[in-house]
Amino acid sequence: MGGLDGGGRDGGGPPAGPHLEWTVIGSDIGPLFLASTEEGLVRVEFHASTDLIDPLAARLGLPAWRPAEGAEVRLAEPVRRIAAYFAGGLRTFDLPLDWRLTSGFNRLVLRELAASVPYGQVVGYGELAARVGRPGAAQAVGAAMGANPLPLVVPCHRVVENDGGIGGFGGGVETKRALLALEGVLPAPLF
Template identity: 45%
Template sequence: MSSAEPATELSTRLLVDDADLARLRARLAAAAQTQTLLDVAYRTVDSPVGGLLVAATDRGLVRVAFAGEGWDTVLQSLATRISPRVLEAPARLDGVTRQLEDYFTGRRHHFDVALDWQLSAGFRLSVLNHLATDVAYGTTASYAALAGLAGSPRAVRAVGTACATNPIPIVVPCHRVVRSDGGLGSYRGGTEAKAALLALEGA
């Protein structure tokens, strides 16, 4: 650029629109996949309980995060705990996105996606496995009941912690776990989101 070239002309030449960025992201994602440079793919989706970030590895869905969790923080955690090779690659998550859309419109009562459990371990993982298989759509279970299912009837507080740190909420339905007195209890996405999900399911 000559020193006489107006700054505004340079700015105009450097403008990139959303379509250009989307095409660039798609090319990067395809190249990363082809060259096995992508370990965690993610995308964001809209939902009746707010925006969601969904992330997957080659093993399956690894994270669902509510907007209130701070997506930059979530992505940094994924980079630290799984791999720094994290990239927005929406096509990799088309399947789970369709299932979420079907769930929120009442057409789906059970998710059929592979899950990557590497962000959970030990008793927490046992609780989440029981939650995923034993607490059906449209029903609820108390923290105490879930503790019993997991083989430790007195571990009610630990069950609460497992639900509060569930890395795959909605798909692994910790919103179906409520207090013995009928109170909702806490929820990673907030109590309003928990109430909305239970109302959606008619629970």
């Protein structure tokens, strides 16, 4: 296993048995780290950095493998769909997801978000809490959004403050604004 500089490649195919495939792709909002298991996409990270793969591989108990650029096996479809999203041609990712990095209330909230808040719409933290049967748990919903292992694909950028404020975002508020502008919720940033 290694950092984003190409470590984890074995020069050939993926390791035998279960493993974590990962890559870094460019996007309109900066480099994105993507990782997938045999079950599906398991991690998306904004502002990819060299310290992501080793802790993730250790947490999942899987060897990590980075295919040559453009030769992704499991990640080929997520890479294509993310490119289509930023080109304005994709409104739902509809990918197999591996939810093992989240559980309990957080998983419940993230699944509800993914199922019920489509492209171009937003929901308030409090409203999302009510949808999962926990009215008054807006702060807990905010914590679930901050712990989302699959941002962009599970669209936590679509969760805003109940009073109309944009709210926080793990990828940075400017990234949230850019995503909401791409989806037509906000005017495009002037910069």
